[in-house]
Amino acid sequence: MTAVVDVPFGLQEAKFVVPATRPGTVGKAEIVGRLRSSGAPLATVLAPAGYGKTTLLARWAQADPRPFAWVALDARDDDAVMFLRSVAMALHRILPLSRQVLDALSGPGGPTLTSRVPRVGSALATVERPLVLVLDDLHEVASTSCLDVLAALLDYVPEGSQIAVASREAPALPLGRWRAQGRLDEIGVNDLRLSQEEARLLLAAAGVELDAGASAALVERTEGWPAGLYLAALSLRAGAPASAGAAGFAGDDRFVSDYFRQELLSRLPAAEARFLQRSAVLERMCGSLCDSVLETARSARMLEGLEGTNCFVVPLDRRGEWYRYHHLFGELLRDELERSEPPAVVRTLNGRAMAWCIAHGEQEAAVRYGQAAGETDAVAVLVDALGLPLYYDGRMETLEEWIGWFGEEELTRYPALAVYGAWLRMLTGRHAEAERWLAMAERATSTIPLSDGSASIEPWVANLRACMMRDGVEQALVDGDLALQRLPPESAWRPAALVVRGAVHALSGAEGRATDDFSAAVKTGLAFGSADVVFVAEAELALLALKRGAWTEAGERARAAVALVEDTGLGDYSTSAIAHVVAARVALHEGRREDGRAALARAHRLRPLLDEGIPWLTVQVGLELTRAHLALADPGAARTVFEESERILALRPQLALLVDEMRELRGHVAATAGPAGSWAMSLTGAEIRLLPYLATHLTFPEIAGRLFISRNTAKTEAISIYRKLGASSRSEAVERAVEVGLLERSIYPPAASFTLDG
Incomplete structure (x- = not known):
């Protein structure tokens, strides 16, 4: 039995529960037996909608003594971080994961494939007993980054365990290679079609009895498609003549939709048919939400009745509160709604759903309903409010998707989104794009209130410009002052703005002002829960202490920075490199060479994430790495890192004291003997x-x-x-x-x- 554990990250528990099989569903015992005996680490169940893929996997889970970790994927999982979280939570229900693994899935960090997957994969590889990880509805996940995660996890599957996926289409994975390697067991349409005997059992379970000839004709007409047979059964049960069960049915989408409308919906009571069609805009439903969207009453009773009388409605919890439509039937209902109602009606329904979600704290769902409703202003306000939380949650793919809904003209009307787009691009190495998005924000004349209470976009833009230091330290100081003057006290941007201005003061030689800003950043960062800002500020204070020879203070600050990185699981943040490299300098000064090398290795792992996007931090890390390697007599590594720092300085030449430090250090690097690339740390x-x-x-x-x-x-x-x-x-x-x-x-x-x- 699956252990009951908390489900972190705000994920719905229903996603991870093996679905109950309804009485009368066809067992496919032979296929279940084949899956149970398969030694392949990956099993795929590939077929169009309505072929019973989920039912087959649920039957397998009932028959197999191994525990099943189940994930019902949806569109929100089409983000590598969310996808991996869902996988981790399914495993967590069976085998509680360590805090280190869960922390690795929180917040922005390095590439998911190379920084987060290995941690979850390592937990999978060390399970005490074999298990099966089921990824249902994989077609909901289309991004290359998510499929890379799945492919990488396959390398961690221990002997006796399996990953099973169900999808409407073959995923863009190296299936041919895995097939040739004997790592793949495949179930397809031919395996899932119902025989005449299986069809007879399904019809009988639905309360329909046909003679042998009519049953055979229906099986032939539907080509054994389970959903088609079930639709026909519902139609017959609703009063259609027996001849219509087969004659009106054909397998392509248009005929299925026509059959659904003419032979099933038309025979339902008008109120029930209207409820089905209009509520189909909802991803998931409860009575209150349906009442609000349909402007009706007693929807909870309607949902309960539908769940008991047909397979349209699938319960999502044990309380009978939340439901969703079976995917195929939901699509047919939405198609019928769009065919039979004006577009304005569909937009209105989505708009009401958005309003209900906002009122009930479901902001992310509100974003998607608002987008479907064409509520551009409301969506922009929601994305603005969710921007920083999504970033700190590591879901940058989702944030970038949402911002991508807005065209250039709209972004000048909603400049907060342009600033978020510029930050995302700056932090992921797309500097030319970042400049373009920043320019859009700078052109904005919008007076729409901002989520942090700022009166205009000006302080947001100024803070970003100061961080990029594209026009040198003097202009960065002007921008930093402006940002902090105009950001309200409650703005979540203030801690980062204090760190940036502190860095500007430090590069200008104003050590006292830098210390004040970094100290204020620690205090406000702790108040806002911005741990990534706090450890950078602590590391910068350690660096200031180190430069004036206050090694005891430097050590205390460096240890505080590293401890915060480790305690919060933020070791894959690019900015944590400054904490590790300062800790390395302190360790080497204290004669702890092995500790120093270990800290240097952690800093080196993050070098690929540092570039001219935040030039001052990149050059700072490069200079301290160079000094540390010179102290260790590693000239090749020192030279490699120093040359990379010089290239950044060539792109951003107005970095004040860093220019002087580079000039001074250049002579020391040139004077060292030893071949370039003499040690592993000389990797570029x-x-x-x-x-x-x-x-x-x-x-x-x-x-x-x-x-x-x-x-x-x-x-x-x-x-x-x-x-x-x-x-x-x-x-x-x-x-x-x-x-x-x-x-x-x-x-x-x-x-x-x-x-x-x-």
Whole structure:
């Protein structure tokens, strides 16, 4: 029996419950037996809607002694972080996951495939007894990033365990390769079609008896499609003549829709048919929501009655409160609503759903209903209010999707969304795009109130400009002052604005003012729960102390920064690099060389995430890494990191004291002896970015596609990695990287055999 555990991340428990099978559903015992005896780590059940995929998997769960971790996927899972969370929560119900694994799924961090998947995969690989992970409705997940997560997890499946997926279409996964490797068991349409005997049992369970000839004709006409047979049964039960059961039915979408309307909906009581059609705009339903959207009463009783009399309605909880329509029937009902009602009616229904969700604290659902309703202003306000929470929740794909709904003209009317778009692009290395989005925000003349209480977009824009320092330190100080003058006290942007202005003061040589701003950032960041801001401020205070020779204070600050990174699970944040590198400097000063090397390795892992988007932080980290490697007599690593920092400074040459520090350090680097690339830490940032992908299922062309580089570049970087790590293969390079700390030992799968081509 599945243990009852809390479901973190606000996910609905119903997503993770194996569906109950209704009396009369066909068992498909032979197929269930085949799945039970399969030794393949992946089983796919691929067929169009209505073929009983979910029922088959639920029957398998009933018959198999192994525990089943079940996920009912939906459109909200089409975000790599949300997808992986859903997988983790399904596993968590069977085998409670460690806090470290759950923390890794919180907040923004490195790429999900290489920073989060290994942690969940490692937990899967070490399960004490075999299990089956079911991913139902995989067709709801289309993004490459989500499918990469699934493919990567397959490498962690231990012997005796399986992943099973149900989808309406073949997913964009290397199924051919896995088939050839014997890693795949496939169930398709031919396996799921009902025989004449199975059809007779289904019809009988629905209360319909046909003679052998009529039954055979219906099976032939529907080609054994279970949903078609069930629709025909409901039609016959509703009073259609027996001849209509087969004669009116054909398998393509248009005929199914026509049959659904003419032979089923037309025979239902008008009130029931109207309720079905109009409530079909809802992803999930309860009585109160339906009452509000349909402007009626006693919807809860209607839902309860529908659930008891047909398979249209699926309960989502044990209390009989929340329901959804069976996916196929929901689509048919929505098609009929759009065919029979003016578009304005559909928009009105979605608008009422949005209003109900806002009133009941369901803001994310309100966004999607508002988008369907064409309520652009309301959606913009909602996305503005949800922007920072989504970022801190690590769901940047979802935020970017929502912002992508708005065209350039609309973004100038809703400049908060343009600022969010610029931040997202800046933090993910798309600097030209970030500049364009920032320009849209700067052109805005909107007076729409902002979610943090700001009177205009001006302080948001100023804060972003200050962080980017594209016009040098002097202008950044003007922008930083403006941002803090005009951001209201309750604005969640204030902690970050204090850190940015503190950095500007530090680069200008105003140490006292920098200390004041960083100290204020710690205080306000703690009040707002902005842990990522607090550890940066602590690390910057440690760096100031280190430069004036106050090593005791530097050590205290550095330890506080690193402790916060570890306690909050934010080790994959790019900005945590400054905490690790300052901790390394302190450790080396105190003679703790191994601790220093370990901290340096953690900082190096994050180098690929640092670039000219936040130039001052990137150069700071580069300078401190260079100093640490010089102290360790690692000239190759020092030279590599220093040269990368010089390239950033060439793009942002007006960084004041950092320019002076680079000039002073250049002589020390040039004076060191030893060949470049003499140690693993001499990997370039680009090579470190590629390194974790060597431990995945991806071929080099696929890795190149994920990193937006050419295939030749990917292979060249891999060969350089092999040379610097003293390795001759992908698996050997991964093992060596784990040994030196560039990859975390506890989260990568057992050594696999990889070739240079794949």
